[in-house]
Amino acid sequence: MRPGFLASALVTDGPVDADLFLKQRSASARYEVTEVPLSALPEWRLTDRLAHTSGRFFSVEGLAVRTNFGPVPAWHQPIIVQPDIGILGILVKRFHGVPHFLMQVKMEPGNSSLVQYAATVQATQSNYQRVHGGRPTPYLEHFLRPSRGRVLVDRLLSEHASWYLHKRNRNMIVEIPPDVDVPRLDDFAWLTLGQLRAQLAAGHVNMNARTVLACISYAGNGPDPEDDFHAAVVASHRRSRSDADLADAMTWLIDQKELYTLDVHRTALSGLDGWIADDEGIRHRDGGYFRVVGLKITATSREVTSWTQPMLEPVPGNLVAFLCRRRGGVLEFLVQALVQPGLTDRLELAASIQLAPGYYRTPSDLPPLVEYLSAPVSQVRHSSVQSEDGGRFLRADTRHVVIELRPGQEVDVPPTHRWMTLGLLDRLVSAGYYVNVEARSLMACLL
Amino acid sequence: MRPGFLASALVTDGPVDADLFLKQRSASARYEVTEVPLSALPEWRLTDRLAHTSGRFFSVEGLAVRTNFGPVPAWHQPIIVQPDIGILGILVKRFHGVPHFLMQVKMEPGNSSLVQYAATVQATQSNYQRVHGGRPTPYLEHFLRPSRGRVLVDRLLSEHASWYLHKRNRNMIVEIPPDVDVPRLDDFAWLTLGQLRAQLAAGHVNMNARTVLACISYAGNGPDPEDDFHAAVVASHRRSRSDADLADAMTWLIDQKELYTLDVHRTALSGLDGWIADDEGIRHRDGGYFRVVGLKITATSREVTSWTQPMLEPVPGNLVAFLCRRRGGVLEFLVQALVQPGLTDRLELAASIQLAPGYYRTPSDLPPLVEYLSAPVSQVRHSSVQSEDGGRFLRADTRHVVIELRPGQEVDVPPTHRWMTLGLLDRLVSAGYYVNVEARSLMACLL
Numbered sequence: 001m002r003p004g005f006l007a008s009a010l011v012t013d014g015p016v017d018a019d020l021f022l023k024q025r026s027a028s029a030r031y032e033v034t035e036v037p038l039s040a041l042p043e044w045r046l047t048d049r050l051a052h053t054s055g056r057f058f059s060v061e062g063l064a065v066r067t068n069f070g071p072v073p074a075w076h077q078p079i080i081v082q083p084d085i086g087i088l089g090i091l092v093k094r095f096h097g098v099p100h101f102l103m104q105v106k107m108e109p110g111n112s113s114l115v116q117y118a119a120t121v122q123a124t125q126s127n128y129q130r131v132h133g134g135r136p137t138p139y140l141e142h143f144l145r146p147s148r149g150r151v152l153v154d155r156l157l158s159e160h161a162s163w164y165l166h167k168r169n170r171n172m173i174v175e176i177p178p179d180v181d182v183p184r185l186d187d188f189a190w191l192t193l194g195q196l197r198a199q200l201a202a203g204h205v206n207m208n209a210r211t212v213l214a215c216i217s218y219a220g221n222g223p224d225p226e227d228d229f230h231a232a233v234v235a236s237h238r239r240s241r242s243d244a245d246l247a248d249a250m251t252w253l254i255d256q257k258e259l260y261t262l263d264v265h266r267t268a269l270s271g272l273d274g275w276i277a278d279d280e281g282i283r284h285r286d287g288g289y290f291r292v293v294g295l296k297i298t299a300t301s302r303e304v305t306s307w308t309q310p311m312l313e314p315v316p317g318n319l320v321a322f323l324c325r326r327r328g329g330v331l332e333f334l335v336q337a338l339v340q341p342g343l344t345d346r347l348e349l350a351a352s353i354q355l356a357p358g359y360y361r362t363p364s365d366l367p368p369l370v371e372y373l374s375a376p377v378s379q380v381r382h383s384s385v386q387s388e389d390g391g392r393f394l395r396a397d398t399r400h401v402v403i404e405l406r407p408g409q410e411v412d413v414p415p416t417h418r419w420m421t422l423g424l425l426d427r428l429v430s431a432g433y434y435v436n437v438e439a440r441s442l443m444a445c446l447l
Numbered sequence: 448m449r450p451g452f453l454a455s456a457l458v459t460d461g462p463v464d465a466d467l468f469l470k471q472r473s474a475s476a477r478y479e480v481t482e483v484p485l486s487a488l489p490e491w492r493l494t495d496r497l498a499h500t501s502g503r504f505f506s507v508e509g510l511a512v513r514t515n516f517g518p519v520p521a522w523h524q525p526i527i528v529q530p531d532i533g534i535l536g537i538l539v540k541r542f543h544g545v546p547h548f549l550m551q552v553k554m555e556p557g558n559s560s561l562v563q564y565a566a567t568v569q570a571t572q573s574n575y576q577r578v579h580g581g582r583p584t585p586y587l588e589h590f591l592r593p594s595r596g597r598v599l600v601d602r603l604l605s606e607h608a609s610w611y612l613h614k615r616n617r618n619m620i621v622e623i624p625p626d627v628d629v630p631r632l633d634d635f636a637w638l639t640l641g642q643l644r645a646q647l648a649a650g651h652v653n654m655n656a657r658t659v660l661a662c663i664s665y666a667g668n669g670p671d672p673e674d675d676f677h678a679a680v681v682a683s684h685r686r687s688r689s690d691a692d693l694a695d696a697m698t699w700l701i702d703q704k705e706l707y708t709l710d711v712h713r714t715a716l717s718g719l720d721g722w723i724a725d726d727e728g729i730r731h732r733d734g735g736y737f738r739v740v741g742l743k744i745t746a747t748s749r750e751v752t753s754w755t756q757p758m759l760e761p762v763p764g765n766l767v768a769f770l771c772r773r774r775g776g777v778l779e780f781l782v783q784a785l786v787q788p789g790l791t792d793r794l795e796l797a798a799s800i801q802l803a804p805g806y807y808r809t810p811s812d813l814p815p816l817v818e819y820l821s822a823p824v825s826q827v828r829h830s831s832v833q834s835e836d837g838g839r840f841l842r843a844d845t846r847h848v849v850i851e852l853r854p855g856q857e858v859d860v861p862p863t864h865r866w867m868t869l870g871l872l873d874r875l876v877s878a879g880y881y882v883n884v885e886a887r888s889l890m891a892c893l894l
Contacts, residue, residue, distance in 0.1 A: 085705045125705070145702065154698045156792075170701055251601045254617055255592065258532045258572070265713050345603075345791055345880075432879060433792075 015095070018117075018195045022204060025105040025187055026115040029299065033109045036294045037279045041308040046277060048268035049081075050292065050310055057124070058082035058392075060282060060292050060310060062267040062275075063165065069260040069339035069347070071365050076272040078282050078292060079165045079342060080312065080392065084125035085156065088208045089143040089172040091120040092152065093182065093190070100190035102139070102182070106206065108390025109297040110311055112397050116206040116387065117199055120188070138185055142174050149174040153215045157440065158348060158433050160388065161340035162356065163290070163312055165266070168344065168433070171212045197447050200384070205444075207389045207437075213447060214440035217426045229381050229404070233446050236331040239421040246427045252418060253349070253434065256337035262346045289358045290314040295394065313394035315358025320438045321401040323352040323372055323411060324381070325419070332419040334369075334411065338436065348436040349428060352417065368414045375403045382445055398438070400445050422446070462542070465564075465642045469651060472552040472634055473562040476746065480556045483741045484726045488755040493724060495715035496528075497739065497757055504571070505529035505839075507729060507739050507757060509714040509722075510612065516707040516786035516794070518812050523719040525729050525739060526612045526789060527759065527839065531572035532603065535655045536590040536619040538567040539599065540629065540637070547637035549586070549629070553653065555837025556744040557758055559844050563653040563834065564646055567635070585632055589621050596621040600662045604887065605795060605880050607835065608787035609803065610737070610759055612713070615791065615880070618659045644894050647831070652891075654836045654884075660894060661887035664873045676828050676851070680893050683778035686868040693874045699865060700796070700881065703784035709793045736805045737761040742841070760841040762805025767885045768848040770799040770819055770858060771828070772866070779866040781816075781858065785883065795883040796875060799864065815861045822850045829892055845885070847892050869893070 038046050043053050051059035063079040091102040106118035123137045141147045153173035160167070176182050184190065191199070196213065199205050205213070217237065224230040269277040275284055283291035290312050298306045323334040338350035353369050360366055381402040388396035405411065413419070420428075425443060428434040435443075485493050490500045498506035510526040538549040553565035570584045588594045600620035607614070623629055631637065638646070643660065646652050652660070664684065671677040716724040722731055730738035737759050745753045770781045785797035800816050807813055828849040835843035852858065860866070867875075872890060875881040882890075 081710075083708055083710050085701075087705075151694070151698055154694065154701060156701055156704065170705065247598070247601065251598055254532075254601060254603055257603065258534075258617065261530055263528075263530050 015100075016189045016191070018189065018191055018199055021189050022105055022115060022117065022199075026107075029107060029115075031107050031109075031114065032298045034296045036296045036308065038281060038294045038310065039279050040296070041294045041310065044294075044308070044310060046269075046279075048270060050269065050277075050282065057309075060269070060312075061165075062269045062272045063341060064265040064267050065341045066263040067261055067339050067341075069262070076267070076275060077289065077341070078269060078272065078275060078277070080163055080167070081165045081266070082124070082167055086124040086169045087121055087140070087143055087172060088119050088169050088212050089121040089139075089174060090209065090212050091139055091142055091149070091174055091176060091182065093176045093180075094178045095190065098192060100192055101196060102184070102188055103191050103196070103209065105187045105189070107299055108206065109295060109299070109309075110392065110394040110396065111206070111387045111390035112395050113203060113387060116204050116390075117189075117191070117196070117209060118206045119209045119212050122208045138188075139182075142176065142182075143172055149176050153212070155215065155430065155432065157211060157215075157429070157435075157437070158343060159437050160393075161342035161348075161436065163314075163342070163393070165264070165342045166344050167342065169208070169211070171215050173212060173215065193447065200445050200447060201382075203384050203386050205386075207387060207441060210386065210441045210444040211437055214444040215429060216447065217430075232326065232331040233422065235329075236333075236422040237426060239330050239423045241423040241427055245424055246431070249418075249420065249424055249428060250431075253337060253347075256416065257346050260337075260339050260347060262339050262341065262343075264341055288315060288361070293394070311394040312392060312396075314356070314396050316395065316397065317355075317357040318396070318398040319353070319355040319373070319401065320351045320398055320442050321353040321355075321373060321403060322442055323369065323403050323405060325405040325409075325411075326407070327419070330421060332421055333425065334413065334417055335420050335425070335435075335439065336414070336417045338416075340436065343436070344433050348434055349420075349425070349439060350436045351439045351442050354438055368417075369411070372403060372411070373401070379403050379406065384445060386441060386445070398441070400442050402442070402446065462547075463636045463638070465636065465638055465646055468636050469552055469562060469564065469646075473554075476554060476562075478554050478556075478561065479745045481743045483743045483755065485728060485741045485757065486726050487743070488741045488757065491741075491755070491757060493716075493726075495717060497716065497724070497729065504756075507716070507759075508612075509716045509719045510788060511712040511714050512788045513710045514708055514786050514788075516709070523714070523722060524736065524788070525716060525719065525722060525724075527610055527614070528612045528713070529571070529614055533571040533616045534568055534587070534590055534619060535566050535616050535659050536568040536586075536621060537656070537659050538586055538589055538596070538621055538623060538629065540623045540627075541625045542637065545639060547639055548643060549631070549635055550638050550643070550656065552634045552636070554746055555653065556742060556746070556756075557839065557841040557843065558653070558834045558837035559842050560650060560834060563651050563837075564636075564638070564643070564656060565653045566656045566659050569655045585635075586629075589623065589629075590619055596623050600659070602662065602877065602879065604658060604662075604876070604882075604884070605790060606884050607840075608789035608795075608883065610761075610789070610840070612711070612789045613791050614789065616655070616658070618662050620659060620662065640894065647892050647894060648829075650831050650833050652833075654834060654888060657833065657888045657891040658884055661891040662876060663894065664877075679773065679778040680869065682776075683780075683869040684873060686777050686870045688870040688874055692871055693878070696865075696867065696871055696875060700784060700794075703863065704793050707784075707786050707794060709786050709788065709790075711788055735762060735808070740841070758841040759839060759843075761803070761843050763842065763844065764802075764804040765843070765845040766800070766802040766820070766848065767798045767845055767889050768800040768802075768820060768850060769889055770816065770850050770852060772852040772856075772858075773854070774866070777868060779868055780872065781860065781864055782867050782872070782882075782886065783861070783864045785863075787883065790883070791880050795881055796867075796872070796886060797883045798886045798889050801885055815864075816858070819850060819858070820848070826850050826853065831892060833888060833892070845888075847889050849889070849893065
């Protein structure tokens with residue numbers, strides 16, 4: 001994104017009251033979700049894998065994993081395979097010089113909070129090619145050739161790599177010139193970045209919008225004068241952005257990729273050690289990790305009014321946290337190189353702590369640094385509960401936390417971890433598959 | 448690589464005569480390669496896959512491929528799986544201000560030409576961790592922490608994705624300060640870039656060295672005054688290097704990734720349609736594509752003096768070609784987005800024409816633009832035969848061709864193809880998995 005684009009982005013009032021709009025749209029639609037047996041999904045078949053009869057959308061398959069990273073050297077798990085590339089796109093337009101983002105109020109069956117702000121367009125290929133015969137995706141033409149707008153952000157980024165195999169989406173921000181009229185449909189609202197910031201803090205922005213918002217490089221902007229931490233965040237976005245800083249970080253990342261192995265094999269669901277796959281769903285015999293269940297959804301505000309689909313429900317309690325510190329006045333964040341089975345290139349940068357209680361059998365399985373999660377409230381700079389993609393994941397809520405170390409407080413940094421400024425993280429997000437979606441979601445919360 | 452690094456790199460005389468040195472070292476070692484049954488490889492087992500008893504080095508497995516790219520929508524094939532990341536590293540040092548590259552004379556059992564110049568270090572992880580109990584890899588310490596030299600180039604790049612699954616190597620160029628003494632071992636020589644250029648033209652530089660040399664951004668350098676095409680090559684390296692040019696090319700590449708699908712499954716060798724795997728090797732019943740055979744190698748100039756291993760031998764006749772044109776005085780190269788089954792991210796940029804005769808059953812299988820290969824000699828700017836990695840591939844020779852279009856000669860550019868300057872290609876090579884190894888090898892020949 002070009003420098004200065006976000007000048008005056010902190011304006012907090014827009015043409016609409018963002019809270020009220022969300023409430024009104026929520027009231028205008030009905031929405032019911034019921035768990036059903038997998039055999040009650042008329043278009044899905046459970047064989048060696050769980051798949052749609054059309055062969056499209058996605059499938060759930062088995063995965064055999066081997067790695068020398070972490071406490072468990074080999075395991076089996078189900079994983080979602082969805083090879084097509086979805087578009088997550090936000091349309092932006094200046095009103096009186098202030099950029100406004102066109103956000104859609106969207107209900108997604110898996111979300112714990114009823115409705116949320118989503119990107120302007122959030123479409124899988126099956127989706128926008130209208131495989132399920134629904135309505136066309138509004139505003140999609142602004143993201144496709146030949147009618148594509150001015151591209152500010154366009155990159156392929158990874159999705160949840162514990163649950164998806166090699167999944168990536170196209171994250172786009174496209175600008176419409178001020179003099180071009182874009183009709184606003186009922187479920188859509190133009191919000192300023194200041195309004196989005198408040199909605200993010202309240203957990204009202206969905207996962208797909210957060211990953212797009214994480215691509216905004218916040219360097220061109222004035223800080224909130226009443227918030228010392230926000231000023232430090234803005235300043236951190238301006239630091240360590242040089243090619244030399246990037247090359248140095250890349251070399252460190254390649255060192256990690258050289259150290260750690262990852263070998264994955266797609267296999268039949270029926271052959272997975274420890275997992276049961278039958279009409280009640282796909283789940284681990286110990287109740288850990290996650291389960292895949294059938295759902296029947298009835299809604300009046302989505303493309304079609306009633307449908308069934310499988311969804312993945314993780315064991316609750318997931319958390320993602322940044323530890324940060326000020327060093328020479330510069331705010332730095334602790335990131336780690338983390339191997340995840342579904343990543344395209346073995347490992348990506350993750351937040352300081354990425355906690356998934358469903359995965360730990362014994363306390364020795366816990367990741368390093370968890371003791372910092374009990375920091376006093378005075379050190380907590382951000383705490384919110386954010387939902388994962390409610391189109392695939394059921395009740396998948398992740399607590400997002402940012403903790404600032406006290407001056408002089410030292411951390412025993414594990415060799416997999418490294419301090420980075422937000423400016424360096426911005427450049428790594430830009431470069432492609434280098435920052436995982438959990439960390440990007442947390443970066444969006446720092447906007 | 449920093450600008451100006453290669454000033455005076457065209458110096459063609461170095462401390463050694465590069466041709467003579469190659470000849471002498473070649474004479475000092477003996478080398479025999481015999482084809483043997485797979486059962487005669489004592490440490491390899493053919494079961495569902497062909498693997499080393501230690502579980503290391505590499506294995507040959509089955510792959511089921513589906514794609515909507517090209518004339519064949521689905522096929523089975525064997526593929527080499529080698530998940531570790533090798534180091535391909537060249538040491539560079541200035542003598543009297545002129546950069547010299549430390550090249551190793553190496554015999555590799557698969558090469559058609561007896562000996563070649565290789566990178567200073569060319570080591571798989573198994574290799575440098577000395578799994579086979581051989582000698583330590585000389586100069587390796589300059590590429591590893593904590594004794595690593597000054598890093599000029601460091602990037603993970605893809606290898607042959609028709610033959611390898613998700614293989615990548617670490618391409619490094621590391622500089623040693625002029626005042627640090629690096630002892631030169633017998634098989635090594637310090638060559639200037641001008642000397643390397645002559646060796647490249649003669650087909651005396653091996654694949655692994657070519658992919659490292661392709662990372663050199665040649666922009667800081669004066670052209671050869673006697674060679675108009677070389678002047679145009681140097682000028683082309685200086686064009687379209689901006690962030691906006693890169694972003695525009697990325698958007699085009701993502702458009703291609705969105706259009707084309709690739710879904711791969713690792714399977715048992717025994718279940719591959721059309722393929723036979725027995726003691727005589729792994730081959731297609733029609734004799735096409737490639738075969739995997741057992742070899743016994745005896746040498747006095749490698750880490751160990753005698754060993755057996757499988758190798759992949761392609762059907763001969765492979766060719767890679769750039770079409771180029773001058774547009775407004777700027778030399779541009781036609782590249783294509785090409786899906787290959789083993790690529791980490793579905794597709795990468797390839798040369799204008801990438802021809803593998805072993806793959807074509809009927810003339811309609813031939814790729815577009817092959818008719819340009821019959822251009823008259825007056826349009827041929829480069830033609831050489833280069834070998835692929837002789838450690839894995841047997842008699843795998845690829846003709847490298849660069850053809851310049853006549854002024855005004857028009858090409859009907861397929862939608863998968865696009866014109867790019869070398870400057871833009873340099874930036875895409877730097878960015879990671881965007882330019883395939885076949886195209887990078889051809890770029891190295893343009894140095």
